[in-house]
Amino acid sequence: MDIFGVPIQALMGQVLIGLINGGFYAILSLGLALIFGLLNIINFAHGAVYTAGAFVAWLLLEHLGIGYWGALLFAPGIIALIGIFLEKTVVSQIYRQDHLYGLLLTYGMALIIEGGFRQVYGVSGIPYNLPAALSGGVNLGFMYLPIYRGWVVVVSILVCFSVWYVIERTKLGSTLRAATENPALTKSFGINVPRLITLIYGLGVGLAAFAGVLAAPIYQVNPLMGSNLIIVVFAVVVIGGMGSIMGAILSGFLLGIIEGLTKVFYPPASHLVIFIFMAAILLIRPAGLFGRKQ
Amino acid sequence: MNNISPTKTPVLKVENLEAWYGESHILHGMSFDVREGEVVTLLGRNGAGKTTTLRSIMGIVETRTGTIEINGKSALSVPAHKISPLGIAYCPEERGIYKSLTVRENLMLPPVIAPGGMSVDEIFDLFPNIAERLNSGGGNLSGGEQQMLAIARILRTGCRLLLLDEPTEGLAPVIVQAIGRVLKMLKARGYTILLVEQNFRFASTVADRHYVVEHGQVIDEIANSDIGRESARLHEYLGI
Numbered sequence: 001m002d003i004f005g006v007p008i009q010a011l012m013g014q015v016l017i018g019l020i021n022g023g024f025y026a027i028l029s030l031g032l033a034l035i036f037g038l039l040n041i042i043n044f045a046h047g048a049v050y051t052a053g054a055f056v057a058w059l060l061l062e063h064l065g066i067g068y069w070g071a072l073l074f075a076p077g078i079i080a081l082i083g084i085f086l087e088k089t090v091v092s093q094i095y096r097q098d099h100l101y102g103l104l105l106t107y108g109m110a111l112i113i114e115g116g117f118r119q120v121y122g123v124s125g126i127p128y129n130l131p132a133a134l135s136g137g138v139n140l141g142f143m144y145l146p147i148y149r150g151w152v153v154v155v156s157i158l159v160c161f162s163v164w165y166v167i168e169r170t171k172l173g174s175t176l177r178a179a180t181e182n183p184a185l186t187k188s189f190g191i192n193v194p195r196l197i198t199l200i201y202g203l204g205v206g207l208a209a210f211a212g213v214l215a216a217p218i219y220q221v222n223p224l225m226g227s228n229l230i231i232v233v234f235a236v237v238v239i240g241g242m243g244s245i246m247g248a249i250l251s252g253f254l255l256g257i258i259e260g261l262t263k264v265f266y267p268p269a270s271h272l273v274i275f276i277f278m279a280a281i282l283l284i285r286p287a288g289l290f291g292r293k294q
Numbered sequence: 295m296n297n298i299s300p301t302k303t304p305v306l307k308v309e310n311l312e313a314w315y316g317e318s319h320i321l322h323g324m325s326f327d328v329r330e331g332e333v334v335t336l337l338g339r340n341g342a343g344k345t346t347t348l349r350s351i352m353g354i355v356e357t358r359t360g361t362i363e364i365n366g367k368s369a370l371s372v373p374a375h376k377i378s379p380l381g382i383a384y385c386p387e388e389r390g391i392y393k394s395l396t397v398r399e400n401l402m403l404p405p406v407i408a409p410g411g412m413s414v415d416e417i418f419d420l421f422p423n424i425a426e427r428l429n430s431g432g433g434n435l436s437g438g439e440q441q442m443l444a445i446a447r448i449l450r451t452g453c454r455l456l457l458l459d460e461p462t463e464g465l466a467p468v469i470v471q472a473i474g475r476v477l478k479m480l481k482a483r484g485y486t487i488l489l490v491e492q493n494f495r496f497a498s499t500v501a502d503r504h505y506v507v508e509h510g511q512v513i514d515e516i517a518n519s520d521i522g523r524e525s526a527r528l529h530e531y532l533g534i
Contacts, residue, residue, distance in 0.1 A: 174399040178392050185390045188352040189404035189451070190378030 006264050012143040014260040020149055022256020023156025024229065027211040029236040029248040030160055031204035037180040037243040038200045041091065041102035047230030048113035049205045053079055053212025054221045055117055058128055068131035075213045080206035087201040117223035125220035152214050160249040167245050176200065235278045241291020251289055302329040305455050305486050311360035313350040320346045322510040333487045335497045337532060338507035344490040345387055348457045352384045353377045364455065379407050383448035387459035389440040393433035397424060400432045401447045411452030420476060421446050438469035445476065455486045462493050474499055494532060506531045
């Protein structure tokens, strides 16, 4: 069976890859949107944190014998603690400064993290084996689905919507939204906004590290894996609307699929399509798909 | 300035308060106090520094010197989020209703600081409109509803000292009357209120004392019982 002259297996294969990439885009842009909303900092270190998540997973396996399942829990935890320490000591110094300083600081942090991994481990990439329980695949009739890839899609959807639920439907979430919308007034109610900021930075980088662990078996562990992704992720955040949680999630998956479909129908444009889409959205809706006008 | 304050202990004492917005020096030595159970107003023209005074007390304006004591404890050098727990709650001029929160979330946002705050049921009795709109977005309320919600949410906290910044501004007369009733009820219950008002006629119906603010200083103090006699002076200060 063909659709527009493309075999359905090829089409579905690219949609699946699109969904997987979309899952990574969504988790990363979700963290970026959270951090931008509350800290007003564009976290350029986000891609490097994703890389660090994959490296920590590999290091846990190599040196402590902790496998994939442990890494899924511990790598984001370790990275979140490091992020909390950095927020308290370094990042918090620049909240009163212009955006440019936050950009320079986090870009510098990204260079240090990626440069460090490159120095020690080189750029060739280290394989990370699939966990045994998720290897193999199933034949769905219209396509062959590697189980691990299906797992990545399901987990990223679950993680994104859990975070969305906490932000939009719980007391903690309403406090976070209040602190994002009007931090000074929120403090005047006796709410410890600086602690919320630290928590959100920890959560944002923890999410990025989680995506890094998920990606390790698919892409190998490579010092540059994050910088390849981060530019697209910024485009996703802009398309979704700066600071919009649902916007970041939905446009993450949407753009993954658009990118995948472009690979089927006109491969040369597949790296470009997201940015063309971004330009078009910004022309029609300058605040992004889900953004509120300022 | 003649001393016409009752002799109860001040729950809010401001002395020689100076405050800055960036480079601009707004408050030039504000001094006044508010005693337990009193309703005290800050009167004055636009730009006199009334709102800045409230924002300085709450730590929203951070660059400030002098003395601010709330229930006997200094509020000057503590972080902004530790000021309300001293027993004070603030309702800002722009109401400060969060658009990204529902009415219910707005109402429940401020943490309870002390026991004895109003229950949600009491609040709904006082402001029936809020009970009807709990699931609306905060941004969908009318100006009057926003004002009522902004007052309602700080009554839950158990704070007994309230700072209210122009609660009647821009509202229809019937809503101004409703807010006046709420303030009288709060006064009867022993709340202490520092009120910033442009609407002097409204202020005179609820207040015990008035401080006149000009150029970031208190320039006069008038007891509410004297306003008949002092109306010429007030006209001069306020241009009313």
